[in-house]
Amino acid sequence: MNLFATCPKGLEGLLYQELDAIGAQHLKETVAGVAFEGDIALAYRACLWSRLANKILLPLAEFPVGDQNTLYNGARNIPWEEHLGPQSTLLVDFIGSSGAIRNTQFGALKIKDAIVDRIRDVTGDRPSVSKQHPDLRINARLNKGKVTISLDLSGESLHRRGYRTKQGTAPMKENLAAGVLLRAGWPKIAARGGALIDPMCGSGTLLVEAALIAADIAPGLGRARFGFEQWLNHRNDIWLELREEAIARKRAGLAKSRPEIRGYDANLSVIRAAEDNIIQAELDDWLRVSRKELADLKQPTHKVLEPGLVITNPPYGERLGDVESLKLLYQHLGERLKTEFKGWRAGIFTGNPELGKQMRLRAEKKYRLYNGTLPAELLMFSIEESQFVSAAPKPLKAELEADAPLSSGAQMLANRLQKNLKQLAKWAKKQNINAYRLYDADMPEYSAAIDLYRSEQGDLYAHVQEYAAPKSVDEARAEQRFAEIQAAVPRALDIHPDRVSYKQRRRHKHSDGSQYQKLAERPDGEIINVIEGQARLQVNLWQYLDTGLFLDHRPVRLKIAEMANNKRFLNLFCYTASASVHAALGGARFTLSVDMSNTYLKWARNNLALNGLSDTKHRTEQADCVEWLKTNEQEFDLILLDPPSFSNSKKMPGVLDIQRDHVALIDGAMKALAKGGTLIFSTNLRTFAMDRDALSAYQLEDITGQTIDKDFQRNPKIHQCWLVRW
Known part of the structure; x- marks a missing residue:
């Protein structure tokens, strides 16, 4: 028989093999697809054993179609009485169009009528149509003025193995998963x-398909039915023999040592869902799945594993996830692999x-494949050091002229910066602190805050x-002092x-209602990552007034990391959610991080992704925290409440004044706090x-x-902090 197997684009070569x-x-x-020849046993074997095909088709006729009459007459000339009886049910699948046949439903209708x-x-009676479980499916494909009409020996698409009863969002089809595994070299x-x-x-599709391959299990063995089983020319004796052979191979495959x-x-x-699918595939005594963040990805330690294959289908921004956050997710995945x-x-x-x-x-x-x-x-990838790509060093402009003298004022500031650096650098290194305040208006003439940030690559930055x-200071004098700061900082540090x-x-108050101006972006869009405790956090030194990391709250964040084990954590006014990352x-x-700013929440999602943390377990929610607390019904064991001192954003119905409103805010947060829990309030x-x-x-405990x-002891009023408990 002439036969034709269809498959997802990109898998044709594998299907041929x-x-x-x-x-x-x-x-x-x-x-x-792939055209081929074989007897009826070969057709059955292809239906039972093909891991890649969607359909196994038996072409019956091919002819040109000029109009609906030629389509009808050509289909009517096929001896259908040899394939199905008057008591049978059928369904026609029609693909393609032409000038005369513009609608697939119309094309299917004309063939059904024929x-x-x-x-x-021929028989005096007529078969009926069944859209759910027809006895026979007919496939018609119209292309370039010709139609090919075939019997669909597979019935429902062969990618439906029968084990996947539940699935997540945007799942990979089973035959595509098998193709990915074959391309990855999994059989060897x-x-x-x-x-x-x-x-x-x-939902475990790659896992189940990998097991079916490893144990030599026919992918069609778990299907309830095939399209050929009600075909008048069906040879049940041949089919039963092939099934028995597949069952025997399955027993042998499951009995041998398994990876x-x-x-x-x-x-x-x-x-x-994956657990249910694995049980349905009868592989639950072999395959293991568990809930684990990407941040915790390690080789299993219960036994020494032979080096093998890490394979996955992560989200890629078309239907799931945010592309900027996904960049960090992939970055983290690469780091875990290395x-x-x-x-x-x-x-x-x-x-x-x-x-x-x-x-x-x-x-x-x-x-190249298609999903x-x-x-x-x-x-x-081969996970070898020779394949690791090092980050290219960022190009810097020409160095300053070394002999350019500093003014007396700039030199005085430089001396102070060097003195502070000598006092703080050893402390920071010992405490593994990579971002700290070096100077905070120590000298009244140079009223500025100067912070140091060391990136995870070891590069030093100043903010x-x-x-x-x-108002009493002359504008020209203020400009001169600013110029002296600019001269002193790079030289001193x-x-x-x-x-x-x-x-x-x-x-400032801007036309868009924001309180802080978005500053000019760096031409290279530079964002650096800094390490704080266990966390990696994104810092933007150039684009906004604040960098994304409030340095004075470092001890609070580290305390949250210590307190958070097995806790339900709520971060109100979360900013960039650095505390949620620590938790x-x-x-x-x-964790749940709530903020009104979409910009900050996007940043928060980046911080979570940078640490391999998923948005299923660590959610963000855009809301006015004051209003959110009024309707919240969830309960938390640990809450951080760190509101702004004042806010009159257009996104909120009123004005937030923390001195006036702190009692109501704390009351609202305490309603969300579980018995035995802790609220951390900071301002x-x-x-x-x-x-x-x-x-x-x-119970109020001042832990300021x-x-x-x-690095903030020169300015002990930088914030106040309390633990609040029942």
Whole structure:
């Protein structure tokens, strides 16, 4: 018989090899399919064993179509009475169009009419249509003025193996997953006992398909039915023999030594779906899945594993996730691979290959595939140091002329900066602190805050915020002092001027309603990452007035990391959610970060992704925290309440004044606090006075002294902080 197998685009070559291996003859590869020849047993074997095909079709006729009459007459000339009886049910699948046949439903209708009219004329009775479970499916494809009409021997698409009863968002089809595994070299890895790990396994499709391959299990063995079973020419004796052979091979495959196959995902609901699918596939005594953040990805330690394959289909921004956050997710994935899986191979299937570059690994092979209609690539990596891509050093402008003298004022400031650096640098290194305040208006003439940031690559940056000069200071004199700060900072700290950011910290009201102006962006869009405790945090020194990290709150964040284990953490007025990152890395059961600013929440999601933390377990929510507390019904064990001193944003119905409103805010937050829980309240309002009488129902513990680190001891009023408990 002449036969045709369809498949997802990009898998034609693999399908050709697969059909050749099971005995197909005279194969010819075409777009999204392979034509071949074989007897009825070969057709059944292809339906049962093909891991890649969507359909196995038996072409009955091909003819030109000029109009609806030629379509009808051509279809009516096929001897349908040889294929189905008058009591049978059928369904016609029609693909394609032409000038005469513009609608697929119309094309399907004309062929259906031709079939039932032919059988009625021959037998005196006519078959009926069934859209759900027809006895026979007919496939018609109209292309370039010709129609090919075939029997669909597979019935429902072969990618539907029968085990996937539950799924997550945007799942990978089973035959595409099998194709990805074959391209990744999994059969050879499995044969030598190598392990497979999917760190973002979703509902487990890659895991199950990997097990079916490793255990030599026919992918069609779990299906309830095939399209050929009610065909009049069906040979049930041949089919039963093939099934018995497949069952015997399954028993043998499951009895032999099997490679370790494990899956992880941060989303508990998809892990539950994966467990159900694995049970349905009868592989629950072999495959293991568990809830795990990407941040915790390591080789399993219960036994020594043979180097194997890490393979996954991470989100890529078309339907899931935010692209900026996903860049950091891929970056983190690359880092985990380089740290934990040296000597392994890795395959990343993505619809956005640019994201793959964030992993900083050289792809040794790239395979073009399609996920449905979306173009995609399988990127293959060898996790070897020779394949690691080092970050290119950022180009700097020409160095300052070394002999350019400083003015007496600039030299005086430089001396103070060097003195402070000598006092603080050793402390910072000992405490593993990479961002700290060096100078805070120590000299009244130079009224500025100067902070140092060391990136995770070890580069040193300075951030200078000049405070507004008093009205009594002449404008020209203020400009001169600012120029002297600019001259002194790079020289005193031995930092290239391209790595020093200068800002004037003045509040303004802008036409868009914002209080702080978005400053000019760096031409290279430079954002650096700094390490704080266990956390990696994004810092933008150039674009906004604040950098994304309030340095005075460092001790509070580190305290949250210590307190958060197994806690439900709420971060109100979360800013860039650095505290949520610390809570998550400290073992929080989950975190919720609430803020009114979409800009800050996007930054927050980046910080979470940078640390391999998913938005399923660590959510962000855009809301006015004051209003959110009024309707919240969730309960938390640990809450951070760090509101601004004052806010009159257009996004909120009223004005927030922390001195006036702190009692109502704390009351609202305490309603969300579980018994035995802790609320951390902090404010930067220097004149703030806690209304203890109004809050007498709670235990108030002033911990301000414990939260002022050495770099802020010159300015102990930088913030106030309390623990509030029932």
